[in-house]
Amino acid sequence: MVPETSSLLFDPPPPGQRYECQRCGNCCRWPGDVEVSSEEIGAIAAHLEIPEALFVEQFTRLRVTRRGLSLIEKPNGECFFLDGIDCRLQEVKPAQCRGFPNAWNFEGWRGSCEAILVPADPTVADS
Numbered sequence: 001m002v003p004e005t006s007s008l009l010f011d012p013p014p015p016g017q018r019y020e021c022q023r024c025g026n027c028c029r030w031p032g033d034v035e036v037s038s039e040e041i042g043a044i045a046a047h048l049e050i051p052e053a054l055f056v057e058q059f060t061r062l063r064v065t066r067r068g069l070s071l072i073e074k075p076n077g078e079c080f081f082l083d084g085i086d087c088r089l090q091e092v093k094p095a096q097c098r099g100f101p102n103a104w105n106f107e108g109w110r111g112s113c114e115a116i117l118v119p120a121d122p123t124v125a126d127s
Helices: 040-047 052-059 095-099
Strands: 019-020 060-062 069-071 116-119
Touching: 040 052, 052 060
Parallel strands: none
Antiparallel strands: 019 116, 060 069
8 A cells, every 4th residue: 555645745845835846866866766667667668769678677676675666776876867967767757756855755855955945836747
């Protein structure tokens, strides 16, 4: 069972506001699982113009929980698809990445993340 979004927010934005990503890339440098679903695997493989099986073989690993796949990391712990401060998967990045820090965050995240508070606009999707 997946916890409710509100239980994943250590520091939710104030009512009527949301955090807007500044594309600093800092969240992409934290080591850990970046979970990918079957649908996301298909979208990422298509974006990279490679077969899904090859994407899974070369760019994913078993999650720490052993309950699915996660993107691989570089030796320094940052996301394999981070290129400087640019995400090579920006157009198709996983929901976990798109949701940070509005759908989930953790204690201390503000010390690294450069997201800014802006008025909430329900017509704008997260970065």
